[in-house]
Amino acid sequence: MxxxxxxxxxxxxxxxxxxxxxxxxxxxxxxxxxxxxxxxxxxxxxxxxxxxxxxxxxxxxxxxxxxxxxxxxxxxxxxxxxxxxxxxxxxxxxxxxxxxxxxxxxxxxxxxxxxxxxxxxxxxxxxxxxxxxxxxxxxxxxxxxxxxxxxxxxxxxxxxxxxxxxxxxDAVTAVSGSGPAYVFLLAECLAEAGVEAGLDPALADRLARATIAGAGELLRRSELSSVQLRENVTSPQGTTAAALEELMVEKGLKHLLNRAVAAAAKRSRELSS
Missing domain, CATH: 3.40.50.720 (NAD(P)-binding Rossmann-like Domain)
Structure with a gap:
């Protein structure tokens, strides 16, 4: 149209x-x-x-x-x-x-x-x-x-x-407005972790970009919840499970994102005052 x-x-x-x-x-x-x-x-x-x-x-x-x-x-x-x-x-x-x-x-x-x-x-x-x-x-x-x-x-x-x-x-701004920056940071950190694990920087960057882009498109197209998609790729006692165990500790990724979103929402409220 x-x-x-x-x-x-x-x-x-x-x-x-x-x-x-x-x-x-x-x-x-x-x-x-x-x-x-x-x-x-x-x-x-x-x-x-x-x-x-x-x-x-x-x-x-x-x-x-x-x-x-x-x-x-x-x-x-x-x-x-x-x-x-x-x-x-x-x-x-x-x-x-x-x-x-x-x-x-x-x-x-x-x-x-x-x-x-x-x-x-x-x-x-x-x-x-x-x-x-x-x-x-x-x-x-x-x-x-x-x-x-x-x-x-x-x-x-x-x-x-x-x-x-x-x-x-204010919460919308903190989640979707600022959210792309969180994803870009994830790509940055994932590539750096790949280099630390022994990958060439160019390869690590390419893998991080393609993985995040592909996972995002899968999430967009799928009717499954993000929880179900995560569980589908996580085999018991496997490599992904070992990685998620580190990310999902008490003050891991979820805790940090909660703090990040709260900080962004607070700043949005400050801008309106």
Whole structure:
């Protein structure tokens, strides 16, 4: 299905995540003539992509009319300074879609006109390859049509889940938003462990990458639980069982991940205060 919106789209912030979203929208057939980028220094990748498609960029792009959607894809620390600059661009039917971590619906509403339609979403970096995971929540001013548009924009880069309780987004950020970094660290540590066990660094890195990518795809496709998949590959008294015995000690991997997720969720709450 071709992606289309009722009016122009303004992307505010064209870094890695903003660029990943833009690529996904264009892949889904969004008319580049309807897209405008507000960023004084877009990434080189986004700048090249915009140039190829004739997309206007700059500090204040000349919009042909009120935007249907304004996507806020900047660092959370600069949103309070940025929103007063965006506010004059909003129309009565504009929905603001924010992917700024920790920035709440109420925090955005404080800087915008009363009854502004706002959606807060947390995508993650696999959006760059169309395998993202986004969780979104809308305020009461968002209409069904505006929700459909935001859903289509997020779905262009992966799966989308809508929730009603905004407070859950701190935990969502800690699990799926920050989660890819935990997986990359696992790949890093697995490769280093392979080198310690005697493998050539290049081979260890290749094995770690392929193993994590393959296991992740198996997990995505399988109807079995992660517990069942783990048990299926673990023979009693075998090599995997010996390794898991070390990982599953009292303060092993599960304990560390619980601490990591709790720390990330705490930081998300701090960013919203």
């Amino acid at each position: 071709t992606l289309s919106l009722a009016g122009p789209l303004l992307l505010v912030g064209a870094g890695k995540m903003g660029g990943a979203l833009l690529e996904g929208w264009l892949r889904q057939g969004l008319d580049p003539k309807s897209v405008f980028i507000q960023d004084p220094a877009p990434s080189a990748q986004v700048e090249a992509l915009a140039a190829r498609h004739g997309i206007a960029t700059g500090l204040a792009p000349d919009l042909p009319g009120e935007p249907s959607v304004v996507v806020i894809a900047v660092k959370p620390q600069v949103t309070d300074k940025l929103l007063p600059e965006v506010e004059p661009l909003l129309g009565e039917k504009t929905v603001v879609l924010s992917i700024a971590a920790g920035r709440t619906l109420g925090g955005f509403a404080h800087h915008l006109p009363p009854d502004t339609a706002i959606v807060r979403a947390m995508p993650n970096t696999p959006a760059a390859i169309g395998q993202g995971m986004s969780v979104a929540v809308a305020n009461r001013s968002v209409t069904p049509e505006q929700k459909r548009e935001c859903d289509a924009l997020l779905a262009a880069v992966g799966e989308v889940i809508w929730i009603d309780d905004e407070t859950l987004l």
